[in-house]
Amino acid sequence: MPGIIERYRDRLPFAPEDPVVSLEEGSTPLILAERLSEKAGVEVWLKIEGANPTGSFKDRGMTCAVSAAVREGAQAVICASTGNTAASAAAYAARAGLRGAVIVPEGKIATGKLAQALMHGARVVALRGNFDEALKLVRQLVERHPISLVNSVNDFRIEGQKTAAFEIVEALAGELDALCIPVGNAGNITSFWKGFQELGYAPRMCGFQAAGAAPLVHGKPVEHPETVASAIRIGNPARWEEAMNAMTSSGGAVRAVTDAEILTAYRFLASTEGVFCEPASAASVAGLLTHGAGEGVRRVVCVLTGHGLKDPQTALEHAGAVVPCDPELAAIERAVLE
Numbered sequence: 001m002p003g004i005i006e007r008y009r010d011r012l013p014f015a016p017e018d019p020v021v022s023l024e025e026g027s028t029p030l031i032l033a034e035r036l037s038e039k040a041g042v043e044v045w046l047k048i049e050g051a052n053p054t055g056s057f058k059d060r061g062m063t064c065a066v067s068a069a070v071r072e073g074a075q076a077v078i079c080a081s082t083g084n085t086a087a088s089a090a091a092y093a094a095r096a097g098l099r100g101a102v103i104v105p106e107g108k109i110a111t112g113k114l115a116q117a118l119m120h121g122a123r124v125v126a127l128r129g130n131f132d133e134a135l136k137l138v139r140q141l142v143e144r145h146p147i148s149l150v151n152s153v154n155d156f157r158i159e160g161q162k163t164a165a166f167e168i169v170e171a172l173a174g175e176l177d178a179l180c181i182p183v184g185n186a187g188n189i190t191s192f193w194k195g196f197q198e199l200g201y202a203p204r205m206c207g208f209q210a211a212g213a214a215p216l217v218h219g220k221p222v223e224h225p226e227t228v229a230s231a232i233r234i235g236n237p238a239r240w241e242e243a244m245n246a247m248t249s250s251g252g253a254v255r256a257v258t259d260a261e262i263l264t265a266y267r268f269l270a271s272t273e274g275v276f277c278e279p280a281s282a283a284s285v286a287g288l289l290t291h292g293a294g295e296g297v298r299r300v301v302c303v304l305t306g307h308g309l310k311d312p313q314t315a316l317e318h319a320g321a322v323v324p325c326d327p328e329l330a331a332i333e334r335a336v337l338e
Ligand SMILES: *Cc1c(COP(=O)(O)O)cnc(C)c1O
Pocket: 056, 058, 084, 085, 152, 182, 183, 184, 185, 186, 187, 188, 189, 231, 232, 278, 280, 281, 305, 306, 307
């Protein structure tokens, strides 16, 4: 499949002659989750955004942001990141031959994402502060230097990410009642809403934040956000108003889910649906199971934003143990069958 710019160019701000930096992102699976549907009491589909080239939905926005940066003649791109934006920016910068710098909260990003950013050759800066502080600083930095900012405050990111809504509408012929989605910096829910609106659809937008990082739920910034779901450990979302507008206009809501609820959904998806997502992604399913999707909802899509392999540490901490075994038939029999 071609990447999202080629696929949806008529709905994106790119002319036919514009440069395109792509890893053939998008066209991700949308699968029916039968076990989950039974449990939730509604028909649930999973949009597997972890199947994007760097393992998260950020690639949809990054192909647009980096292509636009090349078109503008930028020499370098930069972002603040809880991890996946860094991995994606680093990959697309490498592909474009641009320099990349990523600012991440020290010690607070998942191992896989760090490995990606480093392997793709980005300069990885570990800030002794949180994501919100990192974003504030890079916004100041790009005012002083000719570097392109590729966070979701960049409108090209929103444009690219809205294509996930297009794919869902195409796959389900527009038949969906609600969308469940994790909310961090609130760019993605903004993107989905824009995408649905452009096609004339208005499913209920149900946003879920981690209880320890739920500024939209409380109606005020959280100074020290904390959660196991590191991708949504954000206390002051940049797209605050737009996200609230998406939820209010669609008859949806923003709600909190605890880390325990997130981890239960995370394990359930992996062990009963065969889908390994990262903890932040499981917030969408945890939210559906805890709060429901509302009256009259029959069909729901849960967005699984990133791949489980991004965060092997959290997985190993919350999964079963390995069974040790001597190299003998009797021992193997016991190990396998008992
Ligand atoms: C970035 C990210 C989110 C949050 O998306 P926002 O646009 O910041 O709301 C959720 N899950 C994963 C895996 C992410 O990488």
